[in-house]
Amino acid sequence: MSQLVDKAKNFVAEKVANMKKPEATVTNVDLKGVSRSSVEYNAQVSVINPYGHPIPICQISYSLKSAGREIxxxxxxxxxxxxxSDTTILxxxxNVPYSILVSLARDIGADWDIDYELNLGLTIDLPVIGDITIPVSTKGEIKLPTLSDVF
Incomplete structure (x- = not known):
């Protein structure tokens, strides 16, 4: 009996490991708006769903780093x-507070942009399997707003 249970476990584990999973990529990070306290950027994430039914997204967690510090x-x-069975753009x-941007003055002063690393965790709820997190990471440069952007 235990051999049958072991075979069943191995079969299920193999099927789950070879199952297609949704794939995500960051397509763009751009300036969205400027307020008195912060600069708001927008990260566009493209997610491909290989399944024939919609999949609920539980949450998206993010971490934006620059110069080795989380900002x-x-x-x-x-x-x-x-x-x-389609691509969804999220x-x-x-939001990056101005106080943090001031502390990055050395990086900003050279070319008026921030070299960044954006790490996202897209947590989705797959039927039968449960919650899985798709890690997405990208690096690049974000231009800072000029006075004309503020006014």
């Missing part, structure tokens, strides 16, 4: 669901 982090709860707002 913004947070979570976006219940951002919707992934379209069935907008993730990232």
């Amino acid at each position: 913004a982090s947070g979570t976006m709860a219940d951002p919707g669901s992934l379209k069935a 907008d993730v707002p990232v």
Whole structure:
């Protein structure tokens, strides 16, 4: 009897390991808006759902780093669901306080941009399997707003 149970476990583990999973990539990070206290950037994430039914997204967590320091982090709860057998574009707002931008003056002063690393965790709820987190990471440069952007 125990051999049958072991065979069943191995069969299920093999099927789950070879199952297609949704794939995500960051397509763009751009300036969204400027307020008195912070600069808001928008990260666009493209997610491909290989399944024939929508998949609910539990949350998106993010961490924005520059010069080896975390300058913004947070979570976006219940951002919707992934379209069935299609690509879904998700907008993730990232707020960076001005006080942190001032501390990065050395990097900013050279070319008026921030070299960044954005790490996202897209947590989705797959039927039968449960919650899985898809890690997404990208590096690049974000231009800072000029006075004309503020006014």
